[in-house]
Amino acid sequence: MPDDGSLSGATTRPVDDRGQSQPKLVFDKSYPADFRWVRRAIQNATDELRAEGLSEETLGSVEIVLAEALNNVAEHAYPADATGDLRLIIRRRAKALMFEIRDRGKPMPKGRAPIGNHPMTEFNQHDAMPEGGYGWFLIREIVSDLVYDRHDDENFLVIRMAIENNT
């Protein structure tokens, strides 16, 4: 379980969000960790959040973050011949969404979530343009906080994304 109190990926112990509000559990489902099921997971999650009254703009950001984070699990956590599941839990607070993504695959490299620097150093060098490496950059640009932790062979990625008051 992530030990950063401000993020509180806790599943059993709701932690006060700086006195603002108690989190409301809006989503908790497991899926096979592959690209096709990730599409389904994102669809299900955004449907649920749309019903919560979030704006289309916020839902677009949610979709980007979930696609990058979940596809990362699908691509890197499990070996191709031994795939597993991922679990997506979403909690809502007054001014933030909390995503908790769990899997039982490999740990992240060096036990850390990638820093996510922009892969490009020049913006005009045609041939040098990288075709990958934008995923973590996108996540980091959109979210407010991100914590990765691992306990008992399970990976936890906990992401906090600020939302507008009247979403």
Add this chain to the structure above:
Amino acid sequence: MQMTASDVDGVLVVTVMDRRIDAAVAVRFKDKMQELTQQSHERVILDLSQVEFLDSSGLGAVVGSMKHLGRERKLDLAALTPTVEKVFRITRMDRVFRIFPSTEMALEAAANA
């Protein structure tokens, strides 16, 4: 991956009919782009008006398609939907590609060039 290509006065307009260019289809998108751009059009406009979502894999495939065309040929983008536009803006790819509000406007720009 459903994509169509048509010649408009010497410019190749490729339209993606799928709603998503994501990790599940990025390789197929790139393959299809290569197949559709085999003729030597100097300019290709990629119409993304039907595409509601594109992730970093899709973005990488668009960059890869641009690189595959080579320096002598140009790939422009048209009609980005809001979330697709957001991905291009956040990654600053809007500085790398010419992006037009519509394919019609992209074609006019070609005529004026």
